Amino acid sequence: MKKREFPEMMKPALLPLILAVLVGCTNVTGDTPRTISSQEAENLSAVRLFSVADTFFSEAGYACSADADAGQFRCSRALRDLYIHQTTAEVNIYPGDEGNKAHRIIATRWDEGLIPSELISNTYANDDVEAFCAYLASAKVALCSEYKG
Numbered sequence: 001m002k003k004r005e006f007p008e009m010m011k012p013a014l015l016p017l018i019l020a021v022l023v024g025c026t027n028v029t030g031d032t033p034r035t036i037s038s039q040e041a042e043n044l045s046a047v048r049l050f051s052v053a054d055t056f057f058s059e060a061g062y063a064c065s066a067d068a069d070a071g072q073f074r075c076s077r078a079l080r081d082l083y084i085h086q087t088t089a090e091v092n093i094y095p096g097d098e099g100n101k102a103h104r105i106i107a108t109r110w111d112e113g114l115i116p117s118e119l120i121s122n123t124y125a126n127d128d129v130e131a132f133c134a135y136l137a138s139a140k141v142a143l144c145s146e147y148k149g
Helices: 011-023 046-059 127-138
Strands: 025-030 034-038 061-069 072-081 085-096 099-113 143-147
Touching: 011 085, 034 127, 046 061, 046 072, 046 085, 046 127, 072 143, 085 127, 127 143
Parallel strands: none
Antiparallel strands: 025 099, 034 099, 034 143, 061 072, 072 085, 085 099
């Protein structure tokens, strides 16, 4: 059986393709950070906030994990899962600078793969975070406002 070879002119063209597959690119962009504050004079407990957030984001298709002792909550959901490119939405809640009086919610989008960053929008708004903030207000749990750091 004869070994099959690429024509000589094809060999140099394969090297950039192989490098692109192995290297790829990562692009991260974020939504406007928000502060989550209690509607009442008392502090908003991380346990209560994370419980409400876990229910809300899990129902929206996110995989979530919380560590109330460390004050961290994280959810992620695949937006695009192609062989050559993946896009993931992440939502993180952290304690704010004001101790337990407020928390900070930050949403990001991670693009990884072969689509160059020049072809990916650098603006991002997570509709689920907007809906979560509206839910917190309607349930009289907390209010969201744009973070002014």
